[in-house]
Amino acid sequence: MFAVLAVLPGSPAQVILGTQATPSAVHALSAKLGLDQPLWERYARWVGGLVTGHLGRSYISGRPIAGQIGSALQVTGPLVGLGLVVGLAVALPLGVLGALRHRRPSGVAISAASQVGIAVPNFVAGILLIIVFAVALHLLPAGGFTPWAVAPVTAIRSLALPAVALGVVEGAILSRYVRSAVLDVLRSDYLRTARAKGLRPAQALWRHGLRNAAVPVVTVLGLEVAGLIVGAVVVENVFTLPGVGTLLLQSVQNRDLLTVEDIVMMIAGVVLVVNLLVDLSYHLLDPRIGARA
């Protein structure tokens, strides 16, 4: 990724100074930014910085990138967290209900609703939410963000619509996996035994089934968290929230390549760590998996 960004035409120094700049000025700025050093040296310094948390200074604003990302995370972190809560609140009840009502009209309706939910991209959902709750009903702000320190309640209010836009779509995807996992469990022998002992379907599922259904769901949940983080990049731009996604888009427009690289690698890193945590969590949910491996 670093190599791709570095090899492509257009020197950052040229972009910063604009088309009117003299070649000597461009050269001087390149030297100041360390751009005249060999590629591998810059790469080594960048990777070292990623590991130690020294992300360098923005080519454009000159401010430390780590600080900018840090303040943006105060928006993106809660947004992704709230989105996950919304997603689970949508997916778990709908998925379990859809499985219990399998082949009945209400179950088919739930499946159809989730199919439609998957098809609506989060930025379209966000704009529709703005139209309903901000334009028509005047209930919630259409965009913008007040820092937590200034007004926590206003901050929550401005994150409400983005979190719903983000969460409902991921929740619709997740509900289909919940449904099929619960369906598999419902067909299992041990659940039939539990039913034979006199438990009602919902009771049997609650006592014996849900934990077993959790393993495939958690696998997808890891992917969903990755989807939420990347989705936040788009949704922040819908609601003009000063988060990591907005910072990334601004940096792209300014050709602030170092900031772009840092943010892209950070998001990719978080996605990898989430996947790792998912792998580790299997053992907690189903000790047999650890024993077999």
Added chain:
Amino acid sequence: MSGTVPPLTRPSLPLAPAGEEWEEAPFWRRWLGSPSAVAGGVIVGAIVLAALVSLAWTPYPPLAVAPAHAFARPGPAHLLGTDNYGRDVLSRLMAGSLTTLFAGVVSVLIAAAIGVPAGLVAASRGGLASEGIMGLADVVYAFPALLAAIALAAAAGASTLTAMVAIGVAYMPVFARVTRSGALQVLSTDYVLVARSYGRSRAAIVRRHVLPNITPLLIVQSSLLFSLAILAEAALSYLGLGTPPPAPSWGAMLQGAQNYLFDDPLLAVWPGLAIALAVLGFNLLGDGLRDVLDPGLRARR
């Protein structure tokens, strides 16, 4: 299928290589039996039709600016109204469907052109080649597609092409995985064993037996990836990193409409609806095709 390979005579084979279709109901009847395939087919058909018609005719030129008619309400003159420049929304939606389909086709073709051969090599060679290819595919797969596209747009500039390349490369591992697992299944069958004992080369077996048998899998996967590609193109255009204005693209139309949400919210509803409908259509088509092309799976479910 190829002149260099003498065709095997069917009766001498213990198993029919191309599946058991001839005992099944005809293709169109199975298609009509799947609600997903019918609904998806109708939606996708409508979009393709709109795109084809837009090549020859749209109610107004999609780029024609008419400030006097800006923000016209939907009515007989402009069925879906006009935007802030007075451009006809219906005409732009029709022309935009072409952009959408084009982006989808090219992205899926790029993904398949790299992914399918890689998966075939991984399956038929095995060993180190397989480990290397699938390991690389895992790394690429772990990198979110949209993020790769944004980074590429930062470096190479925003255009439909960079978006399509990024999306295509990002979804290449999906094809590699599907191809490999499908090919491994075919390679372990008795009729491949027979073909091998005949002395057929690896390439000939892949051409004669593996490819025809995994084609249904690949078609289903293409339809599902198509919807992801449409989504990604729309998102990138919405962010200003895909198809640049004034070219008609649903994502860019949505972005333009967002500035006027309080004045004319309908302007944002139409492209949003178009994107959602297109994604829904290709998802349903993919699900339906899976039922139609792979009856065994349907029976197992």
